[in-house]
Amino acid sequence: MLEIKDLHASINGKEILKGINLTIREGEVHALMGQNGAGKSTLSNVLVGHPAYEVTKGSVTFRGKDLLEMSPEDRAHEGIFLSFQHPVEIPGVSMVNFMRAAVNEQRKYRGQAALTASEFLKLMREKRAIVELDGKLANRSVNEGFSGGEKKRNEIFQMAMLEPTFAILDETDSGLDVDALRVVAEGFNKLRTPQTSAMVITHYQRLLDYLKPDIVHVLLDGRIVKTGGPDLAQEIEQRGFDWIKKEVQ
Amino acid sequence: MNSEQQYIELFAQCEAMICKHSAEVLNSPRTKAFEDFKRQGFPTKKVESYKYTDVNKLFAPDYGLNLNRLDIPVNPYDAFRCDVPNMSTALYFMVNDSFYNKALPKSNLPEGVLLGSLKDLSESYPELVAKYYGKLADTSKDAVVALNTMLAQDGLLLYVPKGVVVEKPIQLVNILRADVNFMVNRRVLVVLEDGAQARLLMCDHAMDKVDFLATQVIEAYVGTGATLDLYELEENTTATRRFSYLNVYQEADSNVLLGGITLHNGLTRNTTRVTLAGRGAHIDLSGMAIADKHQHVDNHTFIDHRVSDCTSRELFKYVLDDSAVGAFAGKVLVREGAQHTASEQTNRNLCITREARMYTQPQLEIYADDVKCSHGATVGQLDENALFYMRQRGISEREARLLLMFAFVGDVVDRIRLDALRDRLHLLVEKRFRGEMGKCQGCTMCK
Numbered sequence: 001m002l003e004i005k006d007l008h009a010s011i012n013g014k015e016i017l018k019g020i021n022l023t024i025r026e027g028e029v030h031a032l033m034g035q036n037g038a039g040k041s042t043l044s045n046v047l048v049g050h051p052a053y054e055v056t057k058g059s060v061t062f063r064g065k066d067l068l069e070m071s072p073e074d075r076a077h078e079g080i081f082l083s084f085q086h087p088v089e090i091p092g093v094s095m096v097n098f099m100r101a102a103v104n105e106q107r108k109y110r111g112q113a114a115l116t117a118s119e120f121l122k123l124m125r126e127k128r129a130i131v132e133l134d135g136k137l138a139n140r141s142v143n144e145g146f147s148g149g150e151k152k153r154n155e156i157f158q159m160a161m162l163e164p165t166f167a168i169l170d171e172t173d174s175g176l177d178v179d180a181l182r183v184v185a186e187g188f189n190k191l192r193t194p195q196t197s198a199m200v201i202t203h204y205q206r207l208l209d210y211l212k213p214d215i216v217h218v219l220l221d222g223r224i225v226k227t228g229g230p231d232l233a234q235e236i237e238q239r240g241f242d243w244i245k246k247e248v249q
Numbered sequence: 250m251n252s253e254q255q256y257i258e259l260f261a262q263c264e265a266m267i268c269k270h271s272a273e274v275l276n277s278p279r280t281k282a283f284e285d286f287k288r289q290g291f292p293t294k295k296v297e298s299y300k301y302t303d304v305n306k307l308f309a310p311d312y313g314l315n316l317n318r319l320d321i322p323v324n325p326y327d328a329f330r331c332d333v334p335n336m337s338t339a340l341y342f343m344v345n346d347s348f349y350n351k352a353l354p355k356s357n358l359p360e361g362v363l364l365g366s367l368k369d370l371s372e373s374y375p376e377l378v379a380k381y382y383g384k385l386a387d388t389s390k391d392a393v394v395a396l397n398t399m400l401a402q403d404g405l406l407l408y409v410p411k412g413v414v415v416e417k418p419i420q421l422v423n424i425l426r427a428d429v430n431f432m433v434n435r436r437v438l439v440v441l442e443d444g445a446q447a448r449l450l451m452c453d454h455a456m457d458k459v460d461f462l463a464t465q466v467i468e469a470y471v472g473t474g475a476t477l478d479l480y481e482l483e484e485n486t487t488a489t490r491r492f493s494y495l496n497v498y499q500e501a502d503s504n505v506l507l508g509g510i511t512l513h514n515g516l517t518r519n520t521t522r523v524t525l526a527g528r529g530a531h532i533d534l535s536g537m538a539i540a541d542k543h544q545h546v547d548n549h550t551f552i553d554h555r556v557s558d559c560t561s562r563e564l565f566k567y568v569l570d571d572s573a574v575g576a577f578a579g580k581v582l583v584r585e586g587a588q589h590t591a592s593e594q595t596n597r598n599l600c601i602t603r604e605a606r607m608y609t610q611p612q613l614e615i616y617a618d619d620v621k622c623s624h625g626a627t628v629g630q631l632d633e634n635a636l637f638y639m640r641q642r643g644i645s646e647r648e649a650r651l652l653l654m655f656a657f658v659g660d661v662v663d664r665i666r667l668d669a670l671r672d673r674l675h676l677l678v679e680k681r682f683r684g685e686m687g688k689c690q691g692c693t694m695c696k
Contacts (some may be wrong), residue, residue: 045258048641051633088638092656101652102642109643142638158642242396 001197002027002047002067003164007058015056016042017220019022024166029198031208031233035241040087040201043219044168047199048082049075062166075111076102083155085171085201090142097125097140099161106162124175127160131187148175157185163191167198171223173207187211205237218243218244252309253392254291257283260399261448263316270318271402275369275436282398285388291494292392292557301576301608302518304393307490314460315345318402323426323456337422339364340452344433345426346403349414362415362447363408370406378406381440385468385496394491397434397464404436404465409445411472418448418478418667425455425489429446433463439479443472443500446689448479450670455485473500473527478666480508481519482674485540489515494522501527508665509548510674511538512681516545523552525559530550536565537661540573548577552594554587557617561595566653568663568682569605575588581624582613587617594624599657600652601632626658 002024010015016039023133024030029030031039046053047060049072060067070078074178090098103123105116117125131153143151151175152172159167173181185207194199200211208216208230216233218226225248226232236244258284260267268276291308292299315321321344328412336392339357341364344347348366365368371378388395423435441447455461471477477497485491491514499505511517523532538546552561567575577596598607609626630655640650658678 014691050637071646072637073643074549076641082641084641088632088634090632090635090638090653091658092659097652098642098644100638101644101648103306105645105648106643162642191533220252236530 001063003061005059005168007043007060007236008056009042010056011042011053014220016053019058020222020224022217022224024197024199026197029192029211029213030215031199031211031216032199032219033203033216033233033236038219039222040219041170042222043081044199044201047075047168048072048080054146058248061121073105074109076162076164077106079165081159081162083152083159083169083172085168085174086150087143087146087155089144089146091144093142094140095140095142096124097122099158101160102158118215120143123161123173127157130160130190131156132183133157149180150175152176152184153180153187156184156191160187160191165196167196169200169202170197171201171203173202173204179207182210205233208233220245220248251290252305253286253478255311256308257287258395258584259314260261266525267400267402268604272371272375274375274378274382275368275401275403277379278388281594282388282395285397286399287397288450289389289392298520298549298578299518300578301574302325302516303491304518307462307516310430310460310462312434312460313427313429316402318347321345321347321426324423327636331335334471335648338418338422338494340422341419343405343421343423343435345431345433346401346407346425348403357417359415361410363406364419365406366403367406367438368403370408371502374408376406377440378438381468381470382438383468385498386466386471388492391494393464394466395468395492395688397436397494401436401464401466404438406438407449408440409442409447409596411442412444414445415447418450418670420450423453425453425457425461425485427457427459430460431462433461435463435465437465437467439467439469440479441469441471441475444474445472446476448667449477450480450482450484450667453485453491455489458486458488463487463489463491466490467493467495469495469497469505471497471499471503471505474502474640475500476504478506478508480667481510481669483509483511483514483517485513485514485517487544488556488691489584491515491517491519493518494520496592497521497523497532499523499525499530499532502529503527504531506533506664506666508661509536510661511536511540511546512677514540514544514546518547519549521548523549523550523561524555525553525561526555528556530556531560533664534563535562535661535664537573537658538565538567538569538576539658539678540567541570543572543574544559544578545574548578550577552579552581552592554581554583554590554592556584557586557588557590559587560591561593563592564661564664565596566658567598567607568601568658569599569607570601572602572604572606572640574608575604576610577626578607578608578610578612580614580623582631583613583615583617583620583622585616588619590617590620590622592620592622594640596626597657598626598655601631601654621668642691651679653684655679
């Protein structure tokens, strides 16, 4: 599904990714772990086409297509979704208008007719239930005045609306209490199908207990230095990253 | 270059003709206005209050005038269906400076309310009009006001007697219509006696492709406990220059809402002066400008807190694209003794391109010690993080920009107290941002 080869990327002239190689197949959940500054968020930003990052070398193909050639919106239309580490507040733009624009542009890209107002509102109601998102929040401006937990819940709600084939969860567990984490993680699991894949960026085992990744990677200084099964995440939880650093050196 | 010379000569030569086709009440202040105009001349850009708009240059071209009051053939009711749908209004038209009274809507104004040609009504009610006309717009302080007073022959009068409530909003469509480059000097007088209530929406439309120069002076006197909503919506061509001067005088416990929206224009200079003269008066002053290409919008506001316990709330927002230029200079003066004043002034602006220019000058002058006043101004670009967030959800860059711009001015539109007008404006603003101009649907005139 997703194939990253020798990916180098920089921001403001500073190289952050120094040769990433990663293949994610249909239905797989990969966890990406690593200390702050290792390049985890940079990788997710590069995959969704954030304009601040420059790809200097390498290639990324997504379901056979050259991802790096596509605009951020077309990547979204192709089925890539990023649950932002810091969801952006957009005062004055209502959740309804925002989601309607997103859903209908995606449908247009796929040659489907736009949803009618009532079809759309029905869809909103259905999907809201998955993450137990309060109806009142859906009537507010995008993320404005939402608590940290509500923002993350709102990310998964948007994911439910857009039904991506590949989702990136960038520290979706940060700022969540235990109950909210369960709701968000269970919501995510409900949305999974045998065809959907995900890349989960996290510092903690807690989220992975719910999501049960197939493969765990450790990112260090812009490279994947270690790859293993779910037990690798547990080992990191107990021992930290230093032993991996030493191993690499 | 001194553009005033041609107007001095014009008045000297045509004074008799101007007066002949106007009314005594409008004629009597002309001589003083002429002296004031000659003495001042047009302001240069060195004059602080006109720093951002070159008045001299704008008045320099030769414009035609209709001092002889020849009938201009147009039937606005046939040509113009610019009513705000779902808003039941009493709809009136003004062609240039002439109140169109050939086909009036069925009169549904309460008894005692006067609405119509300022010239005609000041002939019928000379004492009433003379009591208010020219009292707020000071010709000695502003050359454009002096020029307007010197030349204006007609316009609109709205008079609401004591305690009378005009339920239905009054909509006045000002049409600029001419076959040659043309100057219009329009005068509006609004008088709300104690406890009276009225809502007035004025829409400006330039109908022809010629160059228009329109000056307008609005004087609004709002009595004790009276409520006035006054909206001005400009949808002019890029070849229109608009100089509007609005002076509002508020007695105790009066409540005024002013909303000035520049949806499409050429060059606009709006001066708004508000005097809070009686305790407990409240003013809500808001404005919005959407400009692109080489459009120019200059708002100059002054709120005078003369006495205690008054409140003012001011919000202006600009969205400037291409090489548009915006200016906002807003002053709030809290005089000695005006205790318990609550005043807030906000000016926020978006410059979409590097070429767009915004000049903002918020000013707060306070001579009382027990007041709550705030002011703030910002000039910025669209939030790149928000743009990217939206694009990641599949919203195209263009659409994302539109949604953000639309959201940016949304709170100005939300201040409108007429539901139908507010909904209409949200739609017009969206159309404007989509480049579909601010054309009204079903309107055959603004092609």
